Amino acid sequence: MLNIILFGPPGAGKGTQSNLLIDKFNLVHLSTGDIFRYNIKNETELGKTANSYIENGNLVPDEVTIGMVKDFLERHPDANGFIFDGFPRTIAQGEALDKMLAEKDHSIDLMLALEVEDEELIKRLLERGKTSNRADDQSEETIQNRLNVYKKETAPLAEYYSEQDKYMGVHGVGTIEEIFERLCAAIKMKTSS
Ligand code: AMP
Numbered sequence: 144m145l146n147i148i149l150f151g152p153p154g155a156g157k158g159t160q161s162n163l164l165i166d167k168f169n170l171v172h173l174s175t176g177d178i179f180r181y182n183i184k185n186e187t188e189l190g191k192t193a194n195s196y197i198e199n200g201n202l203v204p205d206e207v208t209i210g211m212v213k214d215f216l217e218r219h220p221d222a223n224g225f226i227f228d229g230f231p232r233t234i235a236q237g238e239a240l241d242k243m244l245a246e247k248d249h250s251i252d253l254m255l256a257l258e259v260e261d262e263e264l265i266k267r268l269l270e271r272g273k274t275s276n277r278a279d280d281q282s283e284e285t286i287q288n289r290l291n292v293y294k295k296e297t298a299p300l301a302e303y304y305s306e307q308d309k310y311m312g313v314h315g316v317g318t319i320e321e322i323f324e325r326l327c328a329a330i331k332m333k334t335s336s
Contacts, residue, residue: 144249145170145224147330148231150300151257152293153286154264154271155315156322160257161228163323168330171219174228175208178215180277198278200288202232202296209239216243227251232297237304253333254304255326257315261290 145168149157158174165172179197182190189211196203212230219225231237244250259267265286272280279285304310311329315322 144222145330145334146227146244146249146251146253147224148227148251148254148304149257150254151315152259152261152264152297153289154267155257155259156319157228157257159319160323160326161226163319164226164326167327168224170224170226171222172228173212173215173225173230175203175212175230175232176228178211179203198285200279200285200292202292205233205235205239208232209236212236212240213243216247224252231300232293234299234303237300251304251307251309253330254301254310255329256301256310256312257322258312259315263316264290 147164147170149161149164151157158177161172161174164170179190179193183194183197184190189207192207193203202208208230216225227240231240241251265283268280268286268289269283271277279289301310311333313322313325313329317325
């Protein structure tokens with residue numbers, strides 16, 4: 144099994160690179176943001192709960208998010224591995240993920256972090272907002288809040304996985320192909336060591 148957390152701030156390119164990685168390594172893509180958006184679109188109870196947080200660029204509460212991930216993992220018992228995209232986003236989520244995997248005798252192999260400067264992130268997100276229909280990409284204020292939340296609540300996970308010797312930073316600016324090659328090289332380095 145190969146379990147990778149694709150880490151990085153909003154706009155770092157996690158979704159794009161996840162799609163390439165799942166094809167190459169035959170993995171299942173778990174994007175909590177995508178699952179929330181699907182539920183919002185279909186007006187489920189989960190969607191209704193999540194919507195007010197997402198609209199303002201805040202995190203959906205841990206218990207809701209962790210429950211949703213647990214459910215997803217249980218529905219994919221035969222997966223070859225997962226790309227975790229946008230999860231975990233808090234230390235509590237990281238601890239819960241480690242525990243959920245350990246219960247199945249699995250673990251995270253690697254946290255790959257896409258590193259991109261704030262200025263570039265804001266530019267990318269505003270650009271994406273023109274075509275994505277994502278409410279949280281439309282206003283600079285919401286984008287700024289998402290970056291603040293990332294720094295305060297999510298960035299500490301880098302340290303958490305560094306302590307487990309699983310963290311690898313990758314330069315996240317360049318063409319999609321260049322960045323993908325850097326990610327593949329990092330995976331190769333980690334899995335052959
Ligand atoms: P994303 O598509 O990953 O940028 O996520 C969009 C939004 O969904 C985030 O700004 C949060 O409001 C919410 N969200 C996604 N993943 C999580 C998570 N792991 N924990 C809490 N909220 C999340």
